[in-house]
Amino acid sequence: MDEKAKLIHTAYRGIEKSIPELAEIFQIEDGHPFDVAPAVGKELALLGLIISPPINAGEFEQKRVVSVSDKVPDSYVRDEILKGEGAHLEFKSTLLHDIKQSKSRPDTPxxxxxxxxxxxxxxKTVCGFLNAEGGVLYVGIEDNLNIFGLDKDxxxxxxxxxxxxxxxxxxxxVEGRFLDGKVVLHHLKITSHTIDCKLVARVEVARREKESFLKxxxxxxxxxxxxxxxxxxxIENLPSIVRRRDQNRPDF
Structure with a gap:
């Protein structure tokens, strides 16, 4: 698998790369950043990839998240949901509506x-994905695969x-509760999908090289x-966990 093919493969879950690193993958000759960055942008577009922060924002050397540009179709979402929860997939019924409290307090608005x-x-699920290998969080789906939807939220x-x-x-x-929330936002792709006539949210989380902390x-x-x-x-176990994680992560 050549370097471009590897980039496309890993971009499906999100991968961090700087513009100089991408320039090397695309074999773009060293030059002024004002020339290199647009050339990298063109190569990404040809491969159907996007980058966050975008090419025209941020520092030339900073890490950016490379991911696939197209929104996944609802048919793919349905198949993904049927796989059930796992290392890279988690379901939550709601983000803002506490179902248990609502049932115990039916008269409370x-x-x-x-x-x-x-x-x-x-x-917490988003944080876990960031610190591992990335993953997808669905909101509006119960653990038993019942489509709850977002109406209550x-x-x-x-x-x-x-x-x-x-x-x-x-x-x-996310911005307010993560230690560096503005950076974390670049690792998220949030889309809506209609399943069984109900709207659900798909939050695709790209892994981070730097550790993420949630308040x-x-x-x-x-x-x-x-x-x-x-x-x-x-905190006392963090160094060994991070060291083990990094040893198991692929180089690309």
């Missing part, structure tokens, strides 16, 4: 029920709640995906 537990559960958002507002809230939560109360914690679980790793 949905907007007055704290979503903290379900929010943290979703973001939209209701929590108030009048006019829709997927655009939902995505904005999700991105705001839990007053402290930041490290989570990593282990099989179909997302585990919290204590």
């Amino acid at each position: 949905i907007g007055q029920i704290s979503p903290e537990k379900v929010v943290h559960s979703c973001l 939209f209701e929590f958002l108030g009048p006019g709640g829709d997927f655009d507002k939902w995505e904005l809230r999700f991105r705001s939560l 839990d109360g007053k402290n930041y914690r490290f989570y990593i995906r282990t099989g179909n679980r997302t585990d919290h790793i204590s």
Whole structure:
């Protein structure tokens, strides 16, 4: 497999590369950044790949996330869901609506029920994927593969709640709760899909080379995906876990 083919293969889950590294893969001769960057952009476009931050933003040497540009079709999403949860796939019923609390407090308006537990559960999964090999989080799907949809989350958002507002809230939560949330956002691709007449969200998470930490109360914690679980790793055990993870990661 040549270098371009490897890039396409790994981009399906997201891979971090700088513009100089991409220039080397594309065999673009060294030159001024103003010449190299557009040339890299053209090569990416030919391969159907996108980069975040985009070519015209950020520092020339900084790491960027390379991923596939096309939105996956609903037919692919349906097949992916049927595989069930695993090391790279997780389902959450909601992001903003706490179903258990709502059932125990049926007379309480949905907007007055704290979503903290379900929010943290979703973001913890994102953190685990970032620190492992990446993965996909679906919101609007129950563990038993029942399609729950996003209607309750939209209701929590108030009048006019829709997927655009939902995505904005999700991105705001990521930016505010991760140690370097603005950088983490570049590792996410969020799309909506209609399955069984219900809208669900697909959050594709690219792995990071740098460790990601999620705020839990007053402290930041490290989570990593282990099989179909997302585990919290204590600070004293972090160096050995990261060392083992990096040894098992492919070079590309």
